Amino acid sequence: MKAVRVGLLGCGTVGGGVVKLMRRNAAMLAARLGARLELAAVADRSLKPDPSLGLYAELITRDAQALVTRPDIDVVVELFGGLEPAQSLILKALAAGKDVVTANKALLAERGDVIFKAAVKSGRFIGFEASVGGGIPIIRTLREALAADRQRAVYGIVNGTCNYILSTMAENGSEFADVLAAAQRSGLAEADPTLDVGGHDAAHKLALLVTLAFGVALRPSQVHTEGITRITLQDIAYAREFGFTVKLLAIAKHEDGAIEARVHPTMVPSRHLLASVNGAYNAIYIQGEALGSTMYFGLGAGEMPTATAVVADILEIARMRLAGATEASDHALGYPYSAIKPAKVKPMDRIACEYYLRFMAEDKPGVLGRIASVLGRHKISIASMIQQERAPQVPVVMRTHESQERDLRRALAEIHRRKIVKTEPVFIRIEERL
Ligand SMILES: NC(=O)c1ccc[n+]([C@@H]2O[C@H](COP(=O)([O-])OP(=O)(O)OC[C@H]3O[C@@H](n4cnc5c(N)ncnc54)[C@H](OP(=O)(O)O)[C@@H]3O)[C@@H](O)[C@H]2O)c1
Known part of the structure; x- marks a missing residue:
């Protein structure tokens, strides 16, 4: 033989x-x-x-x-x-x-x-x-099994450490730092977790997925990358009230010849398949023009x-x-390698999605009105809102309708600059139409 x-x-x-x-x-x-x-x-x-x-x-x-x-x-x-x-x-x-x-x-x-x-x-x-x-056989799937189709979008839970941390926070009600420390003790997170929790490992993977899905070359530095270190239990709890689950998603979309490529904490509808991917599991959800949606699920490491x-x-x-x-x-x-050209990347300012917003405001008359007025002036419309207990500092939590990232950032900067709220506003992007 x-x-x-x-x-x-x-x-x-x-x-x-x-x-x-x-x-x-x-x-x-x-x-x-x-x-x-x-x-x-x-x-x-x-x-x-x-x-x-x-x-x-x-x-x-x-x-x-x-x-x-x-x-x-x-x-x-x-x-x-x-x-x-x-x-x-x-x-x-x-x-x-x-x-x-x-x-x-x-x-x-x-x-x-x-x-x-x-x-x-x-x-x-x-x-x-x-x-x-x-x-998960995702490379071969994109290269061969899905080769006849034109892909529209790829959504990946591609970092098991982040997924484990976020799902454990949601399940056990523990804060990020405590879950990370426990994950490090059990070998689920590296001693230096920056590459994982900073979103960089997911950005590396997204760059490869973009080439396979869309046939263009993308550098990891062209992927807008945010990690999960600023995610709090409070935001996970509010997400749940709105019907969402927080995941670190690697997202790539192909529209009008341009690529949207971003890695960041994302609220996904809790009823969606991706929301049920917990622990160290990975999943890649692909939307193809002819095939529709498919999802590939399994252990992403080990x-x-x-x-x-x-x-x-x-x-x-x-x-x-x-x-x-x-x-x-x-x-x-x-x-063929010679056919792969550099990606034309859509700037983050030009993306549009819904947003979750949280402001820590003084419980004084008029504060909410001032927040709403700045948002309105920047064309951000509020879809729903939660305002709870009375206390000197109260969280004001909102979900917006689809808005432009550029408008949202300008509005939040103005709210912060004019000291309408005490701390920097928190925002998390929502992918409602997965
Ligand atoms: N672990 C996973 O679940 C996983 C999943 C997907 C992809 N990957 C990728 O797979 C690759 C390997 O990961 P791993 O987790 O198996 O790493 P690992 O456990 O650190 O294994 C690497 C091995 O190579 C040895 N080594 C490294 N550089 C060397 C050098 N210059 N000369 C001689 N020996 C050298 C290391 O020795 P020392 O121990 O002495 O450094 C170690 O025994 C990485 O690219 C990683 O990103 C890993």
Whole structure:
């Protein structure tokens, strides 16, 4: 039986899962492929041999640079993470005629232009299914299963840490800082959680989804990005009263040739499927012109879920290698690389949606009237309102009709500047028509 040989860079959480899955399912994978998938080498700076997993001392190396050019290796699987040395190693592997699999969304989102171009030049393939949605097969779905349709919009819950924090806050009534600390203790959040709770990880993933869905290139810096650190229990409770659930959504819409791309806390109707995606689960909800809406749901991270996506990529590449495909690389993003042009991005000022607003106002006659008058002057109309208990400081909470972001920001700045309210007004965007 022929063999396709795999060199692994990084044997941490995901790499460890890949080793286990390739070993556990070796017979089935060989049956599917008609050839053996063999682990030829693992480069990792801290890995110790573990014969129970087939990780014998002779498979382990500290020399990643040498691994990626070894003539007996066909596919290089990059699971180091980070930008360097991951990028240089991938480029070196491609130049040496290896196909590459990676789960590194940060690298692909930031340096995809260099990497995909190099893959095309070398005629090799880049598999990156695990980079968005972990085990959810969303890359292949957009690239192949939905390829006949024109996509209108993508809404993703693509960061499990944020989703876990927001759903635990809502469920247990605990504040953000307490839930984050507990998530860090249990390993659900990183020691430095900035990339996750700041929304940047979701922005990396959205940049990749935009290319697959709309065929244009988008840099993460072009995604309007807000994290979840300012979300309070009070806002989650008011959202519930209005019939909404707060989620960190990665949103991309394609309209009139321009792309709207944003990551921010969003109120979604509590009856919507996305509102029921809780804990560390991910979901991607796609609106297509011909198909209508579909949703893809599952675990977006973790050892074995992510490993399933990596090994499926290895299998796909192994099939292409065995079939002798040499120009396969040019469909990794669903379009020939040369056809992917920079996205025309709609400025945030020009987006329109409904808004949730919360003001902390003194309980004095006229305050509400002054707020409403500034909003009205800026063409913001109020759809409904909650004003509760009497106290020196009372929350005034509103839901607006659809408004322009530019008008809303001007109105809130004026309310703040004229000291009509005591603290900076809070606003959260609502996606009512999902
Ligand atoms: N974890 C998930 O659930 C998940 C989900 C989707 C995508 N991903 C992506 O998958 C990739 C890997 O994530 P992971 O969670 O598996 O990371 P991880 O647990 O930190 O594993 C990385 C492994 O590679 C080693 N390593 C890193 N840089 C190295 C270098 N320069 N030389 C030698 N060894 C090096 C690390 O060694 P040390 O431990 O000594 O640093 C570690 O053993 C990342 O790009 C991540 O974004 C992860």
